[in-house]
Amino acid sequence: xxxxxxxxxKPLRGDVRISGAKNAALPILCASLLTAETLTLRxxxxxxxxxxxxxxxxxxxxxxQRDGETLALNAGSLDNPVAPYDLVKxxxxxxxxxxxxxxxxxxxxxxxxxxxxxxxxxVDLHIKGLExxxxxxxxxxxxxHATAKRLKGARIFMDTVTVTGTENLMxxxxxxxxxxxxxxxxxxxxxxxxADCLIKMGARIQGHGSDTITIEGVATxxxxxxxxxPDRIETGTFxxxxxxxxxxxxxxxxxxxxxxxxxxxxxxxxxxxxxxxDQISIAMHxxxxxxxxxxxxYPAFPTDMxxxxxxxxxxxxxxxxxxxxxxxxxxxxVQELVRLGARIDIEGNTAIVHGVDKLTGAAVMxxxxxxxxxxxxxxxxxxxxxxxxxxxHLDRGYDHIEKKLVALGADIERCN
Ligand code: EPZ
Numbered sequence: 156x157x158x159x160x161x162x163x164x165k166p167l168r169g170d171v172r173i174s175g176a177k178n179a180a181l182p183i184l185c186a187s188l189l190t191a192e193t194l195t196l197r198x199x200x201x202x203x204x205x206x207x208x209x210x211x212x213x214x215x216x217x218x219x220q221r222d223g224e225t226l227a228l229n230a231g232s233l234d235n236p237v238a239p240y241d242l243v244k245x246x247x248x249x250x251x252x253x254x255x256x257x258x259x260x261x262x263x264x265x266x267x268x269x270x271x272x273x274x275x276x277x278v279d280l281h282i283k284g285l286e287x288x289x290x291x292x293x294x295x296x297x298x299x300h301a302t303a304k305r306l307k308g309a310r311i312f313m314d315t316v317t318v319t320g321t322e323n324l325m326x327x328x329x330x331x332x333x334x335x336x337x338x339x340x341x342x343x344x345x346x347x348x349x350a351d352c353l354i355k356m357g358a359r360i361q362g363h364g365s366d367t368i369t370i371e372g373v374a375t376x377x378x379x380x381x382x383x384x385p386d387r388i389e390t391g392t393f394x395x396x397x398x399x400x401x402x403x404x405x406x407x408x409x410x411x412x413x414x415x416x417x418x419x420x421x422x423x424x425x426x427x428x429x430x431x432x433d434q435i436s437i438a439m440h441x442x443x444x445x446x447x448x449x450x451x452x453y454p455a456f457p458t459d460m461x462x463x464x465x466x467x468x469x470x471x472x473x474x475x476x477x478x479x480x481x482x483x484x485x486x487x488x489v490q491e492l493v494r495l496g497a498r499i500d501i502e503g504n505t506a507i508v509h510g511v512d513k514l515t516g517a518a519v520m521x522x523x524x525x526x527x528x529x530x531x532x533x534x535x536x537x538x539x540x541x542x543x544x545x546x547x548h549l550d551r552g553y554d555h556i557e558k559k560l561v562a563l564g565a566d567i568e569r570c571n
Pocket of ligand 1: 248278280315317320524
């Protein structure tokens with residue numbers, strides 16, 4: 156199994172180009188199921204999760220042509236509305252095929268995603284919303300079986316803000332009969348990117364980016380071309396890394412406006428940050444100050460940046476309080492950081508991080524995608540050598556991160 160070997164202590168310098176966003180690309184790939192015409196996507200990241208989604212779509216009958224970061228998808232011969240357990244168990248975002256299949260073909264059989272390292276993560280709100288639109292749904296042998304002649308517009312209040320739930324129901328509603336209102340909807344930029352793509356395909360959507368989205372159903376959608384938005388979590392990960400290691404970097408092909416909460420916290424830590432339309436420059440030449448963080452739905456501080464900020468706080472001056480309000484089990488990285496010499500106490504959904512003067516390299520293990528990014532940042536800071544195991548987690552959501560870090564002067568390599 157591949158590992159990452161990092162020799163820490165070097166500042167990061169230079170330019171890094173940000174890739175397309177995983178969490179925008181995954182629902183947008185599923186949007187191809189909504190039309191018989193070709194959807195052409197640019198800025199598609201090179202990630203294992205994208206590969207898994209393409210496998211899932213291919214076995215449904217979707218054809219795909221890839222040329223670097225450009226992907227042409229066609230669901231004209233869609234004939235198998237099934238998302239099998241073997242694929243869904245490797246990537247719970249496969250649930251995003253449910254809404255599009257049901258609204259396009261009137262039937263869908265999608266495996267329930269099952270448990271996850273960071274929390275229970277049920278999909279009850281996805282199912283409840285589809286039932287409100289008139290779908291008949293039964294759960295049998297671990298599968299969601301859904302049927303509907305044609306979904307009907309409905310008013311749907313989601314009592315918890317859910318990103319993929321909002322995306323699934325929005326995709327189901329675009330071909331439904333009548334108007335759908337999604338209330339307490341997710342406001343994440345990835346939801347907006349999906350809506351922008353659907354509108355280019357002929358969908359009628361308003362209010363995306365707010366907590367109330369209105370969709371007027373149409374009979375059919377057509378083909379379109381769309382560029383996937385830059386990855387704000389990849390951007391945030393590099394910004395947190397340089398704030399921890401010190402240095403000066405420039406992030407290209409990014410979208411600063413999607414990271415206000417993160418940038419504000421890094422400025423509080425002492426970083427100097429300047430941004431323009433699609434670039435961010437950051438400089439850090441002193442020990443960071445500890446920063447308190449509380450995760451919540453967008454536009455508040457993203458849970459997908461929590462682990463990286465815990466890594467940053469391990470060597471900051473002072474004590475930080477980090478509260479996780481979205482997922483009930485998202486501190487798996489803490490005990491690995493303690494192996495590097497960090498001092499962190501956990502009390503319920505709060506981590507109290509006591510900044511130490513230095514971390515020392517050791518062998519550690521990644522447990523999920525963002526936990527692995529956290530360990531990379533800690534390894535870049537730690538004295539000596541850090542060896543990170545189970546980096547397949549990292550490859551699911553970061554496009555060649557070690558190549559990008561080497562270009563910024565880091566001493567990092569993949570090894571067996
Ligand atoms: C999306 O997951 C992201 N994944 C996650 O990113 C991200 O952490 C999360 O949103 C929150 O921002 C993708 O977009 C593919 P939720 P999602 O539904 O949609 C509860 C990463 O690292 N809930 O918004 O699955 C749920 O248990 C990944 O890139 C229900 O109770 O998250 C959680 O506590 C990790 N019932 C809360 O809502 C439901 O039906 C928010 O989850 C749905 C969700």
